[in-house]
Amino acid sequence: MDHELLTECYREALALLRENSTTGGILASGRNQRSEGRNYTSIFGRDASICALGMAVSGDEELRRTAAEGLLTLARYQAGNGQIPKYVKPELGEADFWYCGCIDATLWWLIAIRFLDRVLPESELGARLAPQTDLALSWLQCQEHQVWRLLQQLDASDWADIMPRAGYVLYTNVLWYWTKTLYGLPCAAETKEYLNTLLSPFGRVVPTHKRARLLVHYIRNRCKPSPFYLSFVNFSDWGEEIDIFGNIMAHLVGVSPPSTGDKAVEAILALKANQPHPIRVVGYPIRPGSRLWRPYMQRHRQNLAWQYHNGGAWPFVGGFWVLLLARLGRTRQAWSELEKLARSNRVNGWEFNEWFQGETGEPMGMPRQSWNASLYLLAYRTLADGMRYLP
Secondary structure: OOOOHHHHHHHHHHHHHHHOOEOOOOOEOOHHHHHHOOOOOOHHHHHHHHHHHHHOOOOHHHHHHHHHHHHHHHHOOOOOOOOOOOOOOOOOEEEOOOOOOOHHHHHHHHHHHHHHHHHHHHHOOOHHOHHHHHHHHHHHOOOOOOOOEEEEEEEOOOOOOOOOOOEHHHHHHHHHHHHHHHHHHHHHHHHHHOOOOOOOOOOOOOOOOOOHHHHHHHHHOOOOOOOOOOEEOHHHHHHHHEEEHHHHHHHHHHOHHHHHHHHHHHHHHHHHOOEEEEEEEOOOOOOOOOOOOOOHHHHOHHHHOOEOOOOOHHHHHHHHHHHHHOOOHHHHHHHHHHHHHHHHHHHHOOOOOOOOOOOOOOOOOOEEHHHHHHHHHHHHHHHOOOOOOOO
């Protein structure tokens, strides 16, 4: 194990996060002409909340304060119905809510508040933001199926914002189950049950609810059994491209049966999704001509096969991958993957690139990404401290 590299990456991650810190919170990426034009120098609901996890355990008081301030800033721009914006620009007084909304911004914001309450109780964020968190939870509950207890959403309305996942989405509902457990919401057991019966419909369990049973029967007749959860399930459609991020999170937060975690890791390794960079977010990219292909996926020529959300490798997701390995007791493997993650962040002189082309490993997207740095810190601290920070 290259201890020097691991330590250097830790120092560089701290430096990047300090560089991207503002009085209103953490920016998604470093300032340059391109990032300014693409709004990356904003405080994103999703990014700032995910960043808060690593910043809170970093040991750096300045970063801890910035983590809390970002969540407070997002609360000040909360919509009247409870939704947290996709991003805010406090200097301009602007809040953006994307095209079909950004459902996971609200979920991650709620998760981050509970995380900071546990790790940094002196921040008292939960008490300070109690009215806002109640409103956010109410907004989410209004989008929940009243039998299956799963959130419903439209295309491209979560982090994978150029992907055709809609209806009952794996990634979103894993976060919803996690949020329910953190806030003691009712029907968490039902959310978990239907996540497993609808999005992993290949087992022996047959849903008792008639509509769920018909939906599962329709999928089983047209879909190959897989060790992975489907990326989404809709009225007569589903995703078999393998949402690796969603699957990692399902096993990390306890949606899946405990016995399936190691099998999922082996299946991910069989896809070589951790090569050359940890980790690719799709197993089999969606291509033109597929029933799931949408013309908007060509936007900026960004979401073609092996690119962006359609098969690119994202280092911040690699951080969650390391956390899963650690959770399963695969400590040596977790350190090895963390070292690979450090090498990814080091490309082009510590650019912490947003994502990498899934086949060639070419660095892509915006440099100096905050959540790459933050998830590296969280993964490193989890292994070095022997702590279970999530969840």
